[in-house]
Structure formats: C-alpha cells, structure tokens
Amino acid sequence: MKTDLTVNGRTYGIDVEPRTTLLDALRDGCGLKGTHAGCEHGVCGACTVIVDGEAVRSCLMLAVQSDGLDITTIEGVAPERGELDVIQDSFCETHGMQCGYCTPGMVLAAKALLGVNREPTDEEIRDAISGNICRCTGYGQIVEAIRLAAKRLRESNALAMEAGE
C-alpha cells in the first residue's frame, strides 16, 4: 500500500504492507535508523517517536495509520547536522546514557514532556520516562539530564519557544 509519512517536516511516499509497523516503516522505508526496536510488543519504549506532540510507541502503530500525521523522530531533533538541541546537550552533560540504545526514545519522551511542562518535578520526570526501559543507567543521570534541560529551557525564553513548537 502507498502511504505518505510526514516525518521531521518531510514527506516520504513509501510502499508498505498493511501489517508493517510504523517502526519498520521509519527504519526500512524512510531509512531513519535512529528509532530502535527493543521488544516490539509495546513495553520498552526504545521505539518512541513523537506523533502530533505526543510520545508514542512506533511498534504499536501501523504505518498506514500514520498517514498524514506529524511525526518527529530523533533525526528531527537536532537543529543542524553536528549540532545538538538543549535536551540532547543536557543528556551529554550529565551522561544520561551508556550504550545509547534507549537514548533516542528517552530524548523524545523528554521532549514530549518538556513540550507541555516547563517545570516538571522529579516525580513527573520519572513518570514521563517510566515507559522507557534503560538497562544501562539506572535512570539517575537521565533524570538529571531532563531536570537540567528543563532549567535551561526556562532560562532561555527563545529556546523554550522552540522546544514547545
């Protein structure tokens, strides 16, 4: 089936089977390999992308359902190639990762949270990433990263507007 996926502001016309998940379509159809497969049954959050402002699990959505929706993947977060946005930079500052496999999903979960909540408590941060399993970090430095990103976003109005777009 022909499907038009709008990903990171660009339209990809791809041909998929009805059973193809959004995850597989992004990776294999659009060539966007930053979205990862962990469990493919909706538990680990490695496949998290943002659809119309909300963090969703791309392994639980079909590609054909996603036609016309506004999808952001990790490749759409950095302002320029080689540059990092505030959330990404904060993850680097606190070392909020090790192997990096859960990281795109974590960054996008954080982005979705900070898009609607500029002043999250630690509990709200832990809630926002509770559907994303990280086996490396024990979450401590991820929570620190999101805390730091929120602070930086608050401190910079211009950047805050960008993150809330």
Add this chain to the structure above:
Amino acid sequence: MNADTKPRFLSTDRRVREDKRFVAGSGRFVQDLDRPGMLHVALVAAQHPAAKIVKIDASEALAMEGVHYVIDGAELSAAVNPLMNGLDTPNVRRFPLAVGQNRYAGEWIAAVVADTRALAEDAAERVKVEVERLGFLTDAEKALDPESTPVHPEHGSNLLLDRTFDWGPVEDDFARSDETLKLRVTWGRNSTVPIETFGVICEWNPWDEVLDVWASIQMPKYADQIARALKLPGNAVRVHYDVDVGGSYGVKRGIKQTVLAGYLCRKLGRPVRLIEDRLENMRSGDAHGPERIFDIEVAFDRDGTVNAMKMRALDNAGAYAGRAPFQLGKPIGAIVGPYRINSVQYRAMSVTTNKAVQEAVRGFGQSPTNYAIETMMDRVAAHLGMDRLEFRQKNLIRSEEFPYLIPSGSTYDSGDYHAVIDKVLATADYAELQAERDRLRAEGLCAGIGIAACLEPSGGNSAFEPLLNEKNRTSTWMEGCRVNVDALGEVTVAIHTTSSGQGHETLAATVVGEVLQMDPDRIRVVRPDSLSSLPGNSPVGSRMAIMLGGAAANAARELIRQAVAIGAHLSRADPAACRYEDGTVVTPDGTVTWDEIVDVAHRRFHDLPPGTNPGLTANFIQQVPTGTALPKDGKVQMYPCYSFEFHLVLLAFDPVLAKPEIRRYVIGHDCGTVINPHIVKGMTLGGIAHGLGAALLEEFAYDGEGQLMTQSFLDYLMPSSHEMPEVEIVKHETPSPLTEFGQKGSGESGYLGAPAAISGAIHDAVSQWGIHLNKLPIRMSAISDAIAAAEENA
C-alpha cells in the same frame, strides 16, 4: 604519573565523547547496517524441552516466493566444528542448531533464509517438524541424581563439574570454633537482558576469501572461535569493531548465531543477517545467567569472629556447557568477600538440565556469591545477637593489612573498608536512618535496613580457566593499544574491541591525553577491524580501565620516549638530560617543538637518531598485573585489583500488599583512581538497577512442562524509573599499587552488592516474624504469603 603531579584530565568532569552520536540517533548498531543483496534469517524453535527430531519437512516453506533456504542441524553439524566448551567435556557437543534431538524448549532446530525477515518468519511457521518426546528435567538437584535423565546421553550423566577445594585448616577451624550455623540460599535464573537483542551480519568475499562480520558482541577471542568453528584460517575472519553494541553486561557472546550466519552466507553467496527478535532472545539466545543453590556452613566464635566457611555452590548450567561453569570459578578470587576468614572449603558443582544455555553475566558469578556471603553474615550476627554492622566491622580486613592474601590464593591489592563504611554512615546519618525505620514501623508498615559490603575483583584475566580445566594453559589475557602521530602532528589512538556503553573511546583519549599532556578532545580514537588489531580480550571482568588504560598509557609513554630521543639528537644532548613537556622536548639548551619532532619523524630520516625507524608510533600490549603463573595446589591469583562497595538501604512496604519501596539508598564506592567520574557513576547506578531486578523482579521461570514462562517484557519484569530510587553515591579513592594511575575496575559496581543489601532490608523488615525468604527474586507474593502464614501461626 608522579604522585605530586595533579592530573589534568583524569578524574575531571569531562563529557563522554560517545554520547554525542547517541543523542543524535547516529549510533551505528548492527541493525542499522545494510549490505547489498542481504538475506534475513528466522528460526524454527523446538516446542518441547527434549525431543528426538524424527523428520523436518521444509518443502512448503521452500515453495514460498522469496524463500532461499532452510537449514537444519544435520547439515550444519556436518560442515562446522562443535562450539567450544570451557571444561574438558568433549561429549557435551553443541551446534548452533539442534542435532538429532533438542535439549530445551525454544532451542533452534532449523533456520529459514528469505528476502525479508517478515517473510522468513512466515516461512518458519510452515516448516513441519516431526518429533518424539523424550524425558527432561529442569531442577539442578534432580540432575545430581545419577539416575536422572541425562541431557547428553553420550556424556553419561548431568554432572559437568564437581570440584572441591580445601584452602587452609578448615576442619581444624571448625573444631576449634564456639559455634557453627548452616544456611541455604538460592539465586534465581535471571540475566542482564539488553534492550538491543543480539544481531549479526556475515558476508563472504570469495575473491579475497574473507568472512566479514558485523555483530553486537562482547566476546573475548570471538574471531578465533568463529574461524575455528567454520574451519577457516584465523586471518579469514574479519570482525568489524566499529559497531555500537546496544548493551551487553556480559551476555552478548553470539557464537552460535555467528557460526550459523557465517555458514549460510558462504553457502548462499549473499550477505546474511540474523537479528533475534525478543522471543528468540529471551527463550533461545543462550543468554541466561547463573542459577545457583548455595549451601553454607560457617564456624565462628561467640565474640563474633568468623573462622571458617564451607560453601557448596550448585549451578544449573542449562542444556549445554559453554563457559557457564567458569562462573563458579571467578568468585574463588574473592571467596571470603572483604572479610578475614581463615579457611574455606569450596565445592563447585555444575549440572546440565533442559533449560536455555547460560552465558556470562555481569560479575561472572560474583554477585550470587556475594549475596550468599552477605546473607551468611546477617544470619550469624542475628544468631549471636550482635549488630549486623558491628559484626561486619569486626571481621573486615583492616587497611593496614594490605596487600592481603586470602586462603584461595589471591592477594587483595588495597582498600580501606572501614573508612568507606564510616563515610556512608555519616552521609546517611545512620542513627537517623534507624529512627526513620522505626517511625515507619510505628505507622504500621514493614520497614527494614539492609547492608552489604562486598568486592569487585577487576582487571579480568582467565585464571579460572586453568584452575577448573587442567588442559587449559592460559596465563595471559592481554589488551593492546596503538598510538600514532600523523604527519600533521595529530594523535590517533586505536582500540581493538567493540564497546557496549562503557565509554572506551573516552577512556583511551583521556589516558593518552593525560600522558601526552594534550587536550583529549584533540585525540581521535578509532576501532579498526580484527585483522588490523593488536591482541586483546574485550571488555569483560571489569578490566578496561586497568588493561586498556594501562596499554594506552604505556603506548603513549613509548611515544614520548621516541620524541625525546629525536629532540635530544637534534640538539646533540643526552636523552637522559632531556624531558617531555606539553608537547615539546625540553633539552639543556632550549626546547624542540612538537612540529619539529613530527617533521623529523615523518620526513627527515637524515635527522633521526641512528638506528631509528621513521614515524612516530607505538604499540603496547598490556599483560594483566599479577597474572604471572598457572594455578598450583588449587590456588591461583585471580584478578589483580579489588574495588570495594558498601550498600545501605532503607525500604518499606505494606504488610498485606508487600510491594517493597526503597526510601533511601546510599552506596559507598571505592574503585581507586577514577578516570571519568560520569562513567563510573553510571556503571554504579546501572549496576544497582540490575541488582534491584535480580533481588525483586527478574527471573527466567520455567513451568512443570519445561516451558519458559517469562519470555517477553510483559512477564520478565525489569526495573523502570518508578522502581529505581534516587541513589546517593559516597566516593572514596584507595589507589591500586598495581596500575598506571591507581585505577581499579568499576563495570560491575552496584550489581555486586545490591541484591544482598535489598534482601537484607526485606529480612530486617520482617524480622518480627523471624521469616527467611531464601530465594531470589523475592516476589511480593512470597513476602505477603510468608507474613500471612506467620500471623496465622502466631
């Protein structure tokens, strides 16, 4: 490093260089790679725990469009060598696909190769396998019965290993002690379960006669094992180390998967990719961890002195031998934990059962052993009516006793256990923590404090191999590093392994920058393929800070020696009168600049000291410090360095619901000189999360039919950000006298003591009923059932 020079880059708050590509989604995981014409594999799995394979009918699958091949164990085993066993058990043969019979539910019986993975999965469902069911067993104690159904009839029994070591006057110490006590604890089968499953791509180049391999591995001597199994020369296997590995913590060994994909790519003349799905990974990726029953008898005096210990560890290895039994060997290097125990008897037993195969898991058997020792310490203290903490403090090795030789032959390098504990108690305000526990109890909750003190042997060598297998003569477990200065004067460091989140690029750049007195951000780190690499043994056994750190430092020092020789020759000075400083060579008459040295090395042979080769480059292959000899009389120096950790945890739960909630977690951690604080912190926190899972949640549980019940993330439960508390880390640094900068290992930190501490806290919380929950994981239901039963009997 001179004791009086302050490090510039070491131990400072520098970023981890690998992180940038990961936050951008630019990691290079094996799933992200594409090879032209690549085919995909799906597996046909055994339904029963043990069955004779009567017939495999693949005709329907093969008739599907896009399906290229179906292979079974008969074809594969005729073409490849059996996979390596650690022990001398030649009749426990293992191939990537079951041959003749399968030995656990889920074991791979056949593999289907197709244009896409989805197609291969569809076709795998159409492969018809006719079987005759055989007897099976899953229980390790049943497997000890000589009458039990043998998993490998050719081997004659289910016993893989039964070895008793007597270190010191055990019987005398038991006889002279005031009292003895027995206990049994069980470590449930769990694993590290990385979020990325195992994956591999193999491609055969018939013109060069080379097998290219991209894999998510963490495996010592991986290329050698693949070559041996596929009957290829060693230099015909090229493993690409520039692949990011999505977590491993020991388990990503991937031999069977790679041998299968390697055979198929040669057979079909196309690149072949095998990426496990979650079910394949959990049920049959051969990546389960130890499952161990400890029977302990301990002898002690009434004043609280522990004199001797007898420990029997019975491990359930699963269906094949592999390296699993060695996980009983490594803990020998810290068999008394951080305590002075005069003599030890250790009986290590490993059996086969019809469960999935066990692989190396973080700590290589040390965490289960630490859990057993610490539970023993709690029980003895309770028996004597002594405070658990004072009892431990009394038996801990004192700082002035280092280097300290333990009965099993290892010498602990350094430590100050009492100081670390004091710091933790001060940070946590121990008296206040106890008061908080009592307040929670007054509110009607079960509340308890857990403590655990333990060691992380680090600098991994393989001394347990010759100790448990006399035919194995390994006494080196080296690691190599190359530092090269190009013609423009820039530095590139080559490291020779894949990395699964340990930050080796940051480690190497920091160390080389430190030695060369050069900003590490200027230094490039590369990971060439295995054919372009120096010998190494991959990041296992908490070894890279010590081994790669040592190799990188020594290679950089050799580079300095070369630079000084050039500078001295240019200025006609004695090299001994010259020194290296900030990229220049300082001679008695002035300085020679870096550019000048590089120019001579790369362009001006006529200005080089006589007998010097051109270029500015150095290789160094680091031997494990202390790794000098083969075992003697059942004793050997195991790992060189010993990190220490002390856990203090307060948890509480409702007596009916019994869901433990951690209220406070403080850990004291001493891994010597820290190279990158962010990395060490992350290891410790991640390790505690693994330990929390092992203590409360995670288990590969099998039902009475020999089927794995926890084979998805819906039923194999891992700690999320809700379960994992905020942890306070208290740092202490006792440098190791054996390493370049005083560093020790930290890759297993947190995990090694968390299960013991959490179990101890639960026991403190239910102490009013005198309940013992002797098996990990301690499930909510086990706690609430035990409380209900105790209340009923009260």
